Amino acid sequence: MAGPQVAQAQKWWGGGPRPTLGNDAGAYDEAVRAARAGELDADAAAGQLIDRMTDRELLGLLDGDSPRRLMPIIPLLHGRRPFVAGAVPRLGIPGIRFSDGTRGVVIGDSTAFPAAMARAATWDPLLEERVGQVIGMETRARGANYSASICVNLLRHPAWGRAQECYGEDPVLTGRMGAALTRGVRVHVMACVKHFALNSMENERFEVDVSVDEHALHEVYLPHFKAVIDAGADSVMSAYNKVRGQYMDVNRALLTEVLRDEWGFTGFVTSDWVFGTHDAVLSLEAGMDIEMPLRLLRARALPGALRSGVLDRATVERSARRILSTSVRHAATLEAAKPSESAIASPAHRALARQVAAESIVLLKNEHIGAAPLLPLAPTLTHLAVIGRLATHANLGDNGSSRVSPPFTISPLQGLREALPGVRFTTASGQNVSAAAAAAAAADTAILIVGLDQHDEGESVVTGGVEVGVLGRAFDAGPLRRMFVALAHVASHFVHGGDRTTLDLHASDVRLIRAVTAANPRTVVVLIGGSTILTQGWDESVPALLLAWYGGMEGGRALASVLTGTAEPGGRLPFVLPTNAAQLPPFDPAAKAVTYDNSWGQRRLDAAGHTAAFPFGFGLGYTTIEHRLLEHSFDETGGSAQVMVRNTGERAGSSVVQLYAADISLRRPVAQLLGFAKMTLQAGEEKSIRVSLDAGPTLQRDPVTRQWSPRAGEWALLAAQHSPASWAGAVPLHRAAGIDG
Known part of the structure; x- marks a missing residue:
């Protein structure tokens, strides 16, 4: 048993019998063992742990x-x-051990x-x-048991910094x-999906209030969150922003009525970091279980609220049970x-990272130069010019919370040198446009790499307008608060x-192109970036154009x-490339x-009758593919379609069979x-291939x-x-008798 100093240090504010304050570091492992053996379900095992905890320990879970x-x-x-x-x-409870x-x-270093x-x-x-399995494995190897790696916020507008x-x-x-x-990550660690909900702008993420009607909310901005919950997500991270006037940490309508009551989610909810909690008690009552990552609002407010009766102990135990049962269930x-x-x-x-990067590259244009398309590069190539400041960069993307530090990164120039050992290379950074043009002119073919990096888009780590009261009572009002807010606004500009x-x-970059x-x-332009880069106004002179993203360490x-x-x-x-930004939402x-609302992306262009520069789902290959719909079955629960696919070209190739539906009674489906x-x-x-339909x-x-x-x-x-731009050849979408709900 613990000595008297341990018992004196532990306070008990509950109404039930005082727990025995023994040091039993094996209690959690025993709960996991019992759950794994089927002797207890995870909820009952969590209850037994709760029965042995003081209120201080219970509040420490939150x-x-x-x-x-x-x-x-x-x-x-x-x-x-x-x-x-x-x-x-x-009690041997390891806690939620977070990795992003x-x-x-x-x-540390990772893939x-x-x-x-x-x-x-x-x-x-x-x-x-x-990919999820590898992220989960490496997360666990680094000593974490929880990964906030699943971001499913919808791309409302491609200017969003974290697109x-x-x-x-x-x-x-x-x-x-x-x-x-989610399924992959959960093989090794608990999986968290973020940011719930309607988080798709960065600079004002702490203050913006999002209005949305019921139809757009549930039919556009939430279905993908539910899909991840159905896939077994253990946790949800709430967003910074407000929805309909309420910050998400206190938004009971979404955190409890939708997430738990309607969808049946049984895991736990965390705040986004530091400034994502606005009220210690109300957030707990609304369904936000853990304030992350520090002892801020709740550490100051919850003990007194519990002692005074402002906070019901049952509310504390409810969140504690969610946290512990999820942890025990996953560990089991x-x-x-x-x-x-x-x-x-x-x-x-690393091989998987390379495969993913190759399969992600989108070929947007590939015109014939003479008798053959410019790509793939001709085997007779002897002299290649590689141009652009990004050709030699380790350009992995955002440097915010998603930043990853690999042990090395292969640049585009290094990758090309390895792949073409017998070819002469000429390089130019592009800062001197005349020198770049001269290098291109002297070569058989030029590869020009342009686009964005972490300076252009990403997480806004310093943002004005945060609720600095979480830092302590001295920041609730007065000169210290005003000074901090002013500094944050100034810093956000730098x-x-x-x-x-x-x-x-x-x-x-345009001048260089x-x-x-x-x-x-014979110039190939390679675009690097995280979402839409408009091409109109310069791509007419480009015979081959690829979108290569932030390609990772093997990019x-x-x-x-x-x-x-x-x-x-x-x-x-995975998004439409419009001809100009005016075709997208403001x-x-x-x-x-x-x-x-429900007007964004390709749907907005369709409804307005605009033709995209490159439509959603577009991408060329090095062969030609034909699709033919054979038959389908469908009702309110989903269905499937059988599609015949034929490679009509002269080399092997891949295709993404895509099934679209529309109300063709509309003037603009x-x-x-x-x-x-x-x-x-x-x-x-x-x-032929069978395709599941949602x-x-x-x-x-x-x-x-x-x-x-x-829908009618x-x-x-x-x-x-x-x-599709045309619905010629479409077949009626048969609706067999289905079920509601």
């Missing part, structure tokens, strides 16, 4: 374990160790995968599940990719021992990243494999209030993606009854290789 004085060095610690919440050493990162593990948006471009959930962390503009694609990553599923750190960035993991102010390339293509008609080798033809450009756009990065499947065919091969985009939700029913209209189905 926020981070680190003191608030660590706030200034969070960015430093973030990459060095897990952040722990709710550890109880006396949508493209890998942020702790840097392509950004999530690039992985969305693969349109391959099975591949994404493998690269999401899966694009479509709810079905986003839901399937997010669900796949783990079979293998903790992976060795030698697995981190292993050859197998920190890189944040929302983009334009969807165009830098003017210097025009000069190089004029000097050498240079992957790009070289696609350019040389040893790999197929397997990517398809976007004001300084807005304090915004309205989200709006395409809705229902399903997709990726496949590879040999030259001349023909085979009924969601064809349904509407009654706000009163919460029941789902078919004359619905048709079409198999296509991208979002």
Whole structure:
């Protein structure tokens, strides 16, 4: 038993019998063992742990374990160790051991995968599940048991600074990719999905209030979150922003009535970091279980609220039970021992990163130069010019909370040198446009690499308008508060990243493209970035154009494999590329209030009758593919379609079979993606594939009854290789008798 000093240090404010204060560091492991053996369910095991805890220990589950004085060095610690919440050493409870990162593990060196948006471009959930398994394994090897790596916020507008962390503009694609990553991560650690909900702007993320009607909320902005919950997500991170006037940490309508009551979520909810909690008691009552990552509001307010009766102990126990039962349940599923750190960035993991990067690259243009297309590069190539400041950069993307530090990174130039050992190379940074043009003119072919980096887009780490009262009572009002807020606003103007102010390339890049293509008609332009980069106004002179994203640590080798033809450009756009920004919804990065409706992306262009520069789902290959819909079955619960696919070209290639539906009674039908499947065919091969169909985009939700029913209209189905501009050849979407709900 513990000595008297331990008993005196523990306070008991509950109404039941006082727990026995013994040091039993094996209690948690015994709970996990009992759950694994089926002797107790996880909820009962959590209840037994709760019965042995003091209120101080229970309250300690509800926020981070680190003191608030660590706030200034969070960015430093973030990459060095897990952040722990709710550890109880006396009972052996390890707590939630947090790691971040949508493209890998942020702790130490790890495998840097392509950004999530690039992985969305693969349109391959099975591949994404493998990525999730690696992220989960490396997270666990670094001592964490929880990964906040699943970001499924919808791309409302591509100027969003963190667009690269999401899966694009479509709810079905986003839901399937997010669900796949969740399944993979959960093999090794608990999986957290973020940021719930309607978080898709960066500079004003702490203040913006999002208005949305019931139909747009449930039919556009939430389905992909539900898909991830259905895939088994253990935790949800609430967003900074307000929805309908309420900050998300106190938004009971979404955190409890939708997430738990309607969807049946049984895991726990955390705040976004530091400034994501606005009221200690109200957030707990609304359904936000853990304040992350420090002891801030709750550490100050909850003990007194519990003693005075303002906070019901049952509310504390409810969140404690969610946290502990989720932790026990997941730990009980783990079979293998903790992976060795030698697995981190292993050859197998790097090979997967390279495969994903290659399959993400989208070929937008590939014109004939003479008798053949410019790509893949001709085997007779002897002299190659590689131009652009990004050709030699380790350009992995955002440097905010998703930053990953791999042991090395392969640049595009290095990848090309490795792939073409017998070719003469000439390089130019592009700062001197005349020198770049001269280098291009002297070469057989020029590869020009332009685009964005972490200075142009990313997380806004310093943002004005935060609620600084979380730092202590001295910041609630007065000169200290005013000084901190003023400094934050000033600093926000000097920190890189944040929302983009334009969807165009830098003017210097455009000048470089025009000069190089004029000097050498055999010029390939490679775009680097996390979302839309407008091409109108300069791409007419470019014979070959690729979108290569932030390609991860093996991105240079992957790009070289696609350019040389040893790999197929397997990517398809996860968003529309319009001809100009006016075709998209308005976007004001300084807005304090915004309205989200059901008109965005490709759907907005369809409804307005605009033709995209490159439609949603578009991407070329090095062969030609034909699709033909054979038959389908469908009702309110979903369905499937059988599609015949034929490779009509002379080399093997991949295709993403895409199934779209629309109400063709409308003057301008709006395409809705229902399903997709990726496949590879040999030259001349023909085979059929069964594609699962999601009924969601064809349904509407009654706000009163919460029941789902078919949308009215004359619905048709079409198999296509991208979002269709014409519905010729579509077949009626048969609606067999289904069920509501």
